[in-house]
Amino acid sequence: MxxxxxxxxxxxxxxxxxxxxxxxxxxxxxxxxxxxxxxxxxxxxxxxxxxxxxxxxxxxxxxxxxxxxxxxxxxxxxxxxxxxxxxxxxxxxxxxxxxxxxxxxxxxxxxxxxxxxxxxxxxxxxxxxxxxxxxxxxxxxxxxxxxxxxxxxxxxxxxxxxxxxxxxxxxxxxxxxxxxxxxxxxxxxxxxxxxxVPDASSSSRMVASVVEQLSEEIADPLEQARFKDEFLAVCETEEEMSAGQVSSIAEKFVGKEQVSQAFDNAAEAYGFALDDEARLPAQSMAKRLEKSLSKYGIGHGISVLLPSGITLKNIQSINDGEGEMTLTLKLHKRD
Known part of the structure; x- marks a missing residue:
């Protein structure tokens, strides 16, 4: 204007x-x-x-x-x-x-x-x-x-x-x-x-907030890592992704109603709703989520922040019975 x-x-x-x-x-x-x-x-x-x-x-x-x-x-x-x-x-x-x-x-x-x-x-x-x-x-x-x-x-x-x-x-x-x-x-x-009226920037911010919320709601650390890996894999290989794709990925790890509620909460906060076909800049979302998706909860109230490109593959926990515990993390470098 x-x-x-x-x-x-x-x-x-x-x-x-x-x-x-x-x-x-x-x-x-x-x-x-x-x-x-x-x-x-x-x-x-x-x-x-x-x-x-x-x-x-x-x-x-x-x-x-x-x-x-x-x-x-x-x-x-x-x-x-x-x-x-x-x-x-x-x-x-x-x-x-x-x-x-x-x-x-x-x-x-x-x-x-x-x-x-x-x-x-x-x-x-x-x-x-x-x-x-x-x-x-x-x-x-x-x-x-x-x-x-x-x-x-x-x-x-x-x-x-x-x-x-x-x-x-x-x-x-x-x-x-x-x-x-x-x-x-x-x-x-x-x-x-x-x-x-949503634009590319506000739409990607909104969906990024949904991804962050759903990631935090996945209790199992390894399932949380799988969710993040699958989401980032799409972001890194495609220029755009749809809101429907994000929902489909998330529904593998949390319930459909949980995903729907997360999108409803975001729509309320941002003042607009997105349909499933709405196109989103994939790499922009990945960059926006880079820090939050690098944080992994590994149980016992502990979280670790991994370098970009490194993902969590397995966790082994050993309790020695004397109040001490050893955590062994198996990490993997993404292709």
């Missing part, structure tokens, strides 16, 4: 409280005046702060995408069926209705119409929706004749986004960020109803 020629066309600010705490929703009755200084701060702070491939999401709904409120309202606006002020008020009302959890803070909601963005082929408009929950303290210097005084001021830092979304006019794609993370997932899950 190219934003170098972007500009602020219109802006409305509403104040959204927490309905569960009895706080009010205050709707503005007109758009705000935006001068060059404000526009520059919004473009360099809010817009640049939300446009990133790592923040790319897609609107969804369990039955029909058009039932997703934010997607529906913004489509109406881009089709010319809803004016900008009415759109911003509907978005604010929807956010207020979803602000039910006691941990959700009140804040100022900015709804901004951007123009001049580009996907490389054509110019695009986009709607920015940003909620500012934290006010920063500032010191300002006031000049009065030959005297300079210090004054305290409180305001919004546009370079520190609490919650934000940039909704493009040409489809269900939305860039979204929530600085509250796991504590306030309502912004993504309830308000926007948006799921992260």
């Amino acid at each position: 190219l934003i170098g020629e972007s500009r602020v066309e219109r802006l409305v600010v509403h104040r959204v409280g927490n309905q569960a705490r009895g706080e009010a929703l205050q709707l503005s009755e007109r758009a705000s005046e935006v001068d060059d200084g404000v526009s520059s701060l919004i473009l360099s702070g809010y817009l640049r702060g939300v446009v990133s491939d790592k923040k790319k999401h897609q609107f969804f709904h369990e039955s029909d995408l058009n039932l997703n409120e934010i997607y529906h309202y913004t489509r109406q606006f881009f089709r010319g069926e809803l004016d900008f002020l009415a759109l911003s008020q509907r978005i604010a009302k929807h956010l207020y209705a979803r602000s039910q959890h006691p941990n959700i803070s009140a804040g100022d909601l900015f709804v901004i119409l951007f123009a001049g963005l580009s996907d490389g082929d054509r110019e695009l408009r986009a709607l920015g929706v940003f909620k500012s929950e934290v006010r920063d303290d500032f010191l300002s210097v006031v000049e009065a004749g030959a005297v300079f005084d210090i004054r305290h001021a409180s305001g919004i830092n546009p370079r520190l986004i609490d919650k934000g979304a940039l909704i493009l006019e040409n489809g269900p794609l939305v860039y979204a960020v929530d600085r509250g993370g796991q504590q306030a997932k309502f912004w993504l899950d309830d308000f926007l109803k948006a799921m992260r």
Whole structure:
């Protein structure tokens, strides 16, 4: 997404409280005046702060995408069926209705119409929706004749986004960020109803976390070593592997339900799910897992870290009956 020629066309600010705490929703009755200084701060702070491939999401709904409120309202606006002020008020009302959890803070909601963005082929408009929950303290210097005084001021830092979304006019794609993370997932899950769009990097990180989790759940050290060897063998001989291949390998060592649960846990943590055919960069995953897959539990609460390319083939344990024990490890160098 190219934003170098972007500009602020219109802006409305509403104040959204927490309905569960009895706080009010205050709707503005007109758009705000935006001068060059404000526009520059919004473009360099809010817009640049939300446009990133790592923040790319897609609107969804369990039955029909058009039932997703934010997607529906913004489509109406881009089709010319809803004016900008009415759109911003509907978005604010929807956010207020979803602000039910006691941990959700009140804040100022900015709804901004951007123009001049580009996907490389054509110019695009986009709607920015940003909620500012934290006010920063500032010191300002006031000049009065030959005297300079210090004054305290409180305001919004546009370079520190609490919650934000940039909704493009040409489809269900939305860039979204929530600085509250796991504590306030309502912004993504309830308000926007948006799921992260997986890329090669995030997909490989997710599956790598699944492999690490399943490896730790294999109690037998030699079975754990076999699992790691089989997984790494695929990574070293193929450029790509599928999520289904990872599942098939793992199911030889742990139950199918255990594998399914590990993928479900990862999907919850990463904000997206992968189907069995999803292609993953095999060598990238092997490199990411190099250190964790080199660690082997050998029983008795003991783990060893083996050099890269060395695998565990056998363990012999001898207890002398006097409180001492000898462990003999048979190692093998991978081809």
